[in-house]
Amino acid sequence: MKWILLAWQNLGRNRRRTLATLLLIAMGVTGIMTTTGFALYTYESLQEFAMRENGQLILSHPDFFEREEEFPLQLGVADSDDIRATLLKDLNVSYVLPSIEFNGLISNGEKTTIFMGRGVDTDLPKVMGPALNIVDGRALSLRPDPAQDYEVILGQGLAESMQASIGSGLTLMSTTSDGALNAIDVIVQGIVATGIPEMDARYLMVHNSSAQFLLDTDNVSQLSIYLRNSDLQSDYQQRLTDEFPHLLVTPWQDRAFFYRSVKNLYDRIFGVMGVVILIMVLFAIFNTSAMSVMERIREIGTLGALGTRRSEIIRLFLLEASLLGGLGTLLGYGLSGILTIALTVFDVQMPAPPGQTEGYPLQVYFSGEVALWALFGVVVISMLASALAVRKGTQLTVAEALRYA
Amino acid sequence: MSTLVARHVSKSYLSGGKPISVLTDASLSVDEGQFVTILGPSGSGKSTLLNICGLIETLDGGELIHKNTVLNKLTQRQRTDYRRQHLGFIFQSFNLVPVMTVADNVAYPLMLLDWSEADKKQRVREVLKQVGLSDFADKKPEQLSGGQSQRVAVARALVKRPSIIIADEPTASLDAETATQVIEQMKALATEQGTACLIATHDPRLLPYSDSVLHVDHGLIVRESVTVKPVSENHITLGELS
Numbered sequence: 001m002k003w004i005l006l007a008w009q010n011l012g013r014n015r016r017r018t019l020a021t022l023l024l025i026a027m028g029v030t031g032i033m034t035t036t037g038f039a040l041y042t043y044e045s046l047q048e049f050a051m052r053e054n055g056q057l058i059l060s061h062p063d064f065f066e067r068e069e070e071f072p073l074q075l076g077v078a079d080s081d082d083i084r085a086t087l088l089k090d091l092n093v094s095y096v097l098p099s100i101e102f103n104g105l106i107s108n109g110e111k112t113t114i115f116m117g118r119g120v121d122t123d124l125p126k127v128m129g130p131a132l133n134i135v136d137g138r139a140l141s142l143r144p145d146p147a148q149d150y151e152v153i154l155g156q157g158l159a160e161s162m163q164a165s166i167g168s169g170l171t172l173m174s175t176t177s178d179g180a181l182n183a184i185d186v187i188v189q190g191i192v193a194t195g196i197p198e199m200d201a202r203y204l205m206v207h208n209s210s211a212q213f214l215l216d217t218d219n220v221s222q223l224s225i226y227l228r229n230s231d232l233q234s235d236y237q238q239r240l241t242d243e244f245p246h247l248l249v250t251p252w253q254d255r256a257f258f259y260r261s262v263k264n265l266y267d268r269i270f271g272v273m274g275v276v277i278l279i280m281v282l283f284a285i286f287n288t289s290a291m292s293v294m295e296r297i298r299e300i301g302t303l304g305a306l307g308t309r310r311s312e313i314i315r316l317f318l319l320e321a322s323l324l325g326g327l328g329t330l331l332g333y334g335l336s337g338i339l340t341i342a343l344t345v346f347d348v349q350m351p352a353p354p355g356q357t358e359g360y361p362l363q364v365y366f367s368g369e370v371a372l373w374a375l376f377g378v379v380v381i382s383m384l385a386s387a388l389a390v391r392k393g394t395q396l397t398v399a400e401a402l403r404y405a
Numbered sequence: 406m407s408t409l410v411a412r413h414v415s416k417s418y419l420s421g422g423k424p425i426s427v428l429t430d431a432s433l434s435v436d437e438g439q440f441v442t443i444l445g446p447s448g449s450g451k452s453t454l455l456n457i458c459g460l461i462e463t464l465d466g467g468e469l470i471h472k473n474t475v476l477n478k479l480t481q482r483q484r485t486d487y488r489r490q491h492l493g494f495i496f497q498s499f500n501l502v503p504v505m506t507v508a509d510n511v512a513y514p515l516m517l518l519d520w521s522e523a524d525k526k527q528r529v530r531e532v533l534k535q536v537g538l539s540d541f542a543d544k545k546p547e548q549l550s551g552g553q554s555q556r557v558a559v560a561r562a563l564v565k566r567p568s569i570i571i572a573d574e575p576t577a578s579l580d581a582e583t584a585t586q587v588i589e590q591m592k593a594l595a596t597e598q599g600t601a602c603l604i605a606t607h608d609p610r611l612l613p614y615s616d617s618v619l620h621v622d623h624g625l626i627v628r629e630s631v632t633v634k635p636v637s638e639n640h641i642t643l644g645e646l647s
Contacts, residue, residue: 002516009504302500305461306561307489307517309482398461402496 003312007319013292021288022328025378028277029332032374034339035273037364039266043259045360050256052131055097055224056233057240058255059083062248064222065255072102072177076219077247083223086243092236094228097121098220100211104174106204108162115158116202117172119211119220127226133358137166137190140207150210152186157201159191166190172206176216184214195358278381281328285321285385293317293393300393301401310394317390318383325382329375340364408568408601409435409458414467416453416624427453428624431467435569435601440592440614443605445621452573454621455605459492459571460484471568489517493562493600495572495591499554501546507557508533508542514565532560536590552583559591563598570595572604576611588614 011018061075069075077083077098084096100119105112125132125139132139140151152172154164164170166188173183186206194200212218227236233251240249253260293300300313348362396404416428428450435441435458445451456462457469460476469476471491479487488494493514501510508529515525533539536556546554555575562570575591576584592614595602604611612618619626 006505013504298500299502302494302496302502303513304485305459305488305494306514307485307487307492309485312517399456402461402500 003316003319004323007316007323010292010316010320011323014295017288017291018324021284021324022331024284025281025325025328025382026331026335028281029329029374029378030335030339031277032274033332033336033366033370034364035270036370037336037340037366038362039270040365040367040370041363042266043263044365046256046259046262049131050259051226051230051252052128053224054222054252054255055095055127055226056230056252057225057227057237058222058250058252059225059240059244059247060222060250062246064248065250071179072175072215073100073217073219073221074177076100076217076221077223078219080218080220080223083244083247087223087225092228092232093225095123095127095224095226097123097127097224097226098208099124099222099224100208100215100219101221102174102211102215104172104214106158106162107171107173108164108168109171111162113158113161114202115172115204116199117174117204117206117211119208120205121208124205133193133195134190135193137188140189140205144207144209149185149187150206150213151189152210153190153192153205154188155200155203156191156193157197158204159188161201164188172204172214174214176214177219178216180216182214182216184210186210193357195352195356197357200357274377278377281325281378282381282385285324285382286389288324289317289321289386289389292320293390297393297396297401297404301396301398301404304398304401313394314387314390317386321382321386322379325378326375329378332374333371336364337366340366408437408439408472409433409603410468410470411454411458412468412470414454414457414464414469416450416457416462416465426624428457428464431621431624431626433458433619433626435603435617437568437601438596438599439616440595440602441604441617441619442611442615443603443619443621444607444609444612445605446607449621450624451605451607451621453624454619454626455571455573455603458569458603459494460488489514491568493565493567493570495555495558495562495570495575497574497577499546499551499558499578501554501557501561503546506543506545507538507549510546510557511560511564514561518565528564529560532564535563535594536560550583551579552587555579555583555587556590559587559594563591563594563600566598567600570600570602572602572606574606574608575604576606576608581610584608584610 059077061077064075080098084098087093087096098121102117102119103115104117106115120140122140122142134153135156140153144151149169152170154162159165162170168188170186170188171183172186173181176182192203192205194203208220225236227233237249237251303313304310343362343364349359350362352359411431411433414428414431415426417424417426431454433441443451443454453462457464464477476484476487502513505513511532512525512529515528520528530539533542536559538553538556538560541549541553546557549557576588579587588611591602
């Protein structure tokens with residue numbers, strides 16, 4: 001404690017230099033906290049989007065993701081209703097949503113183009129929430145009327161291409177699972193924006209029942225399982241694997257390609273930035289410690305003459321550096337906290353990423369774990385820098401240090 | 406009984422690759438409570454002799470003994486610990502730690518010896534009272550005059566009741582009146598504690614207070630004399646021993 005007090009007093013020797021170093025460390029920590037906070041926000045948003053779309057676990061035919069189907073739903077899941085009923089008995093499972101991936105041709109009578117279709121459950125809008133961005137019209141009916149035409153939601157680009165608006169009649173054509181050609185008439189119920197122009201130009205959604213009728217099958221492509229608590233994911237993955245050995249259980253992470261590529265990219269970018277910031281902190285502390293040592297060589301000699309061991313003098317400088325690093329980090333927490341709150345209060349929008357049409361809000365998360373790592377990193381770097389600086393100053397003998405002008 | 410004995414001590418430094426002898430065959434003996442002055446011109450080797458006796462420089466030849474401990478055989482760490490335990494230092498330019506208060510500066514040697522907080526406070530209060538600086542305990546060195554600063558340094562040197570005080574030109578930065586006050590105080594406290602004082606100086610004002618004076622010139626102790634107490638304030642006589 002007495003050494004910490006002395007180290008604290010020593011920080012007040014050259015207040016301007018101490019303040020400048022503190023601010024530099026604080027800015028560095030703010031940089032680390034805000035960039036990692038932004039990355040964490042992005043990861044969580046993408047993670048949530050991916051989980052809302054496909055659930056935490058996906059149940060499918062073992063080869064569904066491995067090879068191309070020779071005919072529609074060749075690698076689909078049969079008896080999906082039974083599986084769903086079984087899974088929903090478990091209170092930890094909130095939704096089990098079957099879906100069908102298919103493609104074919106869409107026509108307005110004058111123009112025909114290809115589409116990428118998705119058969120969805122009526123509960124999908126509930127789980128997707130704001131991730132399902134319906135820009136016009138509404139979601140598919142919860143209870144489709146068999147007497148009416150099938151409903152369809154078109155991607156924005158596809159709607160423009162088909163010159164379709166809400167209520168327009170279109171025709172979907174596809175090959176059935178027997179290889180025959182089939183078609184259904186559909187009414188445009190809504191227009192959706194996925195944020196990816198290439199996707200919007202081809203994308204459409206229909207009820208699972210509509211897709212099954214078109215493809216003449218009872219199979220579905222996959223079952224998305226939504227758990228009430230994501231922490232149960234790995235336990236459930238094992239449980240489902242045991243319970244349905246003929247099916248493949250895939251965690252959402254394995255199918256969230258965009259999330260993974262963004263995470264890999266950001267991890268590298270922000271990792272390099274973090275290293276650069278820590279190197280800056282290292283040089284700042286080294287400079288401060290080196291100047292402090294040079295100014296105090298005679299004092300080091302005096303302390304040595306009074307019986308202070310070299311290790312105690314080094315420890316004193318290391319404590320000073322640690323305090324400087326620790327205080328700078330705390331100041332950095334404060335600055336990044338203010339920035340986090342400011343970004344919550346003022347809606348700052350990021351521009352749309354390459355290949356997408358929608359921007360997103362700039363938000364920064366405050367992570368306790370990152371804060372602790374930043375504190376640890378800065379304090380260790382500070383001590384390392386100080387150790388390098390102080391080594392030379394304490395190599396002089398007491399007599400040499402006392403003679404130092 | 407002698408507190409500190411130096412026998413045939415020699416020391417040389419390398420200058421331009423050549424050894425320059427700064428101390429040759431120096432011997433001295435300091436008794437408990439004795440006030441010994443090393444007198445000599447600049448560059449005579451008096452500070453080197455003092456530093457060797459204060460264990461902040463090593464000797465090349467000879468022997469240094471303190472109460473049956475052969476000091477010249479100690480490792481660097483042992484020398485540091487010996488200084489911590491047994492020696493007090495007073496420097497020409499006071500060398501107080503500027504960020505510490507007067508009380509903290511005085512308490513520093515006790516902090517190194519792990520004294521309890523209560524004992525430390527009591528002892529510091531006592532010593533500051535003895536040097537007449539009780540009211541300055543919470544001041545910073547920058548708020549003190551030269552004389553006050555050197556009295557703090559004296560208090561710091563004496564606070565742990567060391568066997569020997571090593572003082573290098575303790576009056577060089579002080580005016581005549583202040584120097585006299587500081588030396589009188591130092592002498593009185595050292596005598597009271599039974600602490601020996603070894604002082605390097607070229608200030609003749611210290612001589613009346615000295616029990617023994619070593620005259621050093623060109624690295625040699627040219628003679629040792631004892632002082633005869635002055636019959637009047639202005640008259641000093643040196644009785645030559647050898």
